[in-house]
Amino acid sequence: MNLVLLEPDELQADGTAILTGRRARHVREVLQTNPGNEIRMGVVDGPLGTATVVAAGQELHLRCALSNVVPPIPRVDVLLALPRPKTMNRLWPVLASLGVGRILVSNAWKTERCYFDTHVLAPAHVRAALLVGLEQARDTRLPRVSVHRRFRKLIEDELAEAGPYALRLVAHPGEKTLPFERLAALPRASRVLLAVGPEGGWIPSEMELLAKHGFDAVSWGPRPLRTDTACVALLGAIGAALNA
Amino acid sequence: MNLVLLEPDELQADGTAILTGRRARHVREVLQTNPGNEIRMGVVDGPLGTATVVAAGQELHLRCALSNVVPPIPRVDVLLALPRPKTMNRLWPVLASLGVGRILVSNAWKTERCYFDTHVLAPAHVRAALLVGLEQARDTRLPRVSVHRRFRKLIEDELAEAGPYALRLVAHPGEKTLPFERLAALPRASRVLLAVGPEGGWIPSEMELLAKHGFDAVSWGPRPLRTDTACVALLGAIGAALNA
Numbered sequence: 001m002n003l004v005l006l007e008p009d010e011l012q013a014d015g016t017a018i019l020t021g022r023r024a025r026h027v028r029e030v031l032q033t034n035p036g037n038e039i040r041m042g043v044v045d046g047p048l049g050t051a052t053v054v055a056a057g058q059e060l061h062l063r064c065a066l067s068n069v070v071p072p073i074p075r076v077d078v079l080l081a082l083p084r085p086k087t088m089n090r091l092w093p094v095l096a097s098l099g100v101g102r103i104l105v106s107n108a109w110k111t112e113r114c115y116f117d118t119h120v121l122a123p124a125h126v127r128a129a130l131l132v133g134l135e136q137a138r139d140t141r142l143p144r145v146s147v148h149r150r151f152r153k154l155i156e157d158e159l160a161e162a163g164p165y166a167l168r169l170v171a172h173p174g175e176k177t178l179p180f181e182r183l184a185a186l187p188r189a190s191r192v193l194l195a196v197g198p199e200g201g202w203i204p205s206e207m208e209l210l211a212k213h214g215f216d217a218v219s220w221g222p223r224p225l226r227t228d229t230a231c232v233a234l235l236g237a238i239g240a241a242l243n244a
Numbered sequence: 245m246n247l248v249l250l251e252p253d254e255l256q257a258d259g260t261a262i263l264t265g266r267r268a269r270h271v272r273e274v275l276q277t278n279p280g281n282e283i284r285m286g287v288v289d290g291p292l293g294t295a296t297v298v299a300a301g302q303e304l305h306l307r308c309a310l311s312n313v314v315p316p317i318p319r320v321d322v323l324l325a326l327p328r329p330k331t332m333n334r335l336w337p338v339l340a341s342l343g344v345g346r347i348l349v350s351n352a353w354k355t356e357r358c359y360f361d362t363h364v365l366a367p368a369h370v371r372a373a374l375l376v377g378l379e380q381a382r383d384t385r386l387p388r389v390s391v392h393r394r395f396r397k398l399i400e401d402e403l404a405e406a407g408p409y410a411l412r413l414v415a416h417p418g419e420k421t422l423p424f425e426r427l428a429a430l431p432r433a434s435r436v437l438l439a440v441g442p443e444g445g446w447i448p449s450e451m452e453l454l455a456k457h458g459f460d461a462v463s464w465g466p467r468p469l470r471t472d473t474a475c476v477a478l479l480g481a482i483g484a485a486l487n488a
Contacts, residue, residue, distance in 0.1 A: 236464065240464055
């Protein structure tokens with residue numbers, strides 16, 4: 001935890017906050033702070049800042065000093081064919097730590113329908129897992145998560161609401177590698193969407209629909225990777241190019 | 245499993261092989277092959293090829309047809325400060341699937357000494373975990389793993405044996421981003437070494453020693469990432485640049 005994140009309603013009007021549970025325990029036992037010490041804090045979808053520890057017992061009393069600046073929304077969104085629950089669970093904090101604006105969880109031909117009925121998509125569960133990633137990455141911008149059970153409807157209709165995107169990429173085995181120069185040359189305000197398919201990949205009709213809606217197929221290389229590895233490796237490459 | 249990997253001594257002189265256990269079960273139950281079907285196979289550190297299923301009972305009988313070409317050794321090596329065992333365990337197959345020539349597991353100031361005494365470094369365990377990654381990525385080149393309990397000795401003496409490297413990079417928070425153009429312009433035969441530190445990072449004296457031995461500090465971006473995420477994100481970016 002590189003940052004203690006407060007929910008907006010935990011911050012009192014006078015700039016103080018009282019925490020209990022996991023976060024209080026972390027500050028007390030891992031950071032081993034004493035009254036008077038400063039810690040990094042932030043407000044979910046709000047500014048970063050510092051907090052002075054006023055009391056560090058069972059209840060953690062903080063006096064917060066917030067910056068005026070709210071971190072920008074990350075420039076990359078992910079469209080992810082829902083992987084198996086164990087993988088999805090592991091990906092939530094990882095995606096939040098890498099920084100994504102939106103996570104569009106999608107159906108795909110090779111996605112098991114029953115995955116959609118598991119607890120990994122329960123909003124409270126997702127939110128808690130994403131917060132862990134933000135605490136790691138010192139960010140306050142909670143990725144917006146939406147679940148789309150109809151792939152065609154997502155691509156044809158619902159995606160318009162999420163964009164606009166300067167670049168739509170779909171991970172797919174092939175010759176075309178990541179367009180580094182195009183990524184590095186994008187204006188600072190422009191956004192990128194990366195679509196990552198299920199284990200076994202997108203089927204031809206899905207690739208056709210994606211191509212028709214402006215997605216360029218890109219491949220990390222000739223090695224077939226697991227969904228979660230492909231996701232992090234490609235977000236790693238895209239992020240590095242955008243930061244370059 | 246995108247590839248059934250044989251140990252060299254499992255391949256008989258007449259090109260046949262008999263498998264049992266995990267691999268036989270996978271071919272029987274997941275691939276659902278019948279006699280006469282072809283599957284992708286390879287020999288550890290040897291060529292790729294195909295195998296015709298001769299019998300698919302408890303024992304899987306294969307007739308193998310190997311290519312003359314052995315896949316090249318991946319161009320990237322990783323020097324990794326040993327993370328906590330759970331993380332290291334998860335990383336073995338991921339690193340093998342991304343493709344690394346060597347994994348140099350190192351001590352560092354912020355690495356817990358007791359991690360070195362756990363089963364995650366036991367050679368048989370490591371080998372089995374790496375093979376899972378190769379089966380995923382359709383590669384036969386088993387990463388060579390070495391364990392270095394003395395960081396200074398590794399950097400000053402032992403690293404010379406592992407190289408030579410056209411580029412030595414160390415992941416470290418800061419302004420310098422990945423040198424994409426340099427990576428993309430490297431000659432095809434040249435190799436790259438990426439050093440990834442422990443949770444909490446390298447300490448200044450470690451960074452000085454690394455700098456003295458030709459390591460350039462590079463950062464994925466301003467977000468602090470977990471070791472395993474940083475590893476995959478940076479290998480993703482480096483691999484994509486080398487493949488570009």
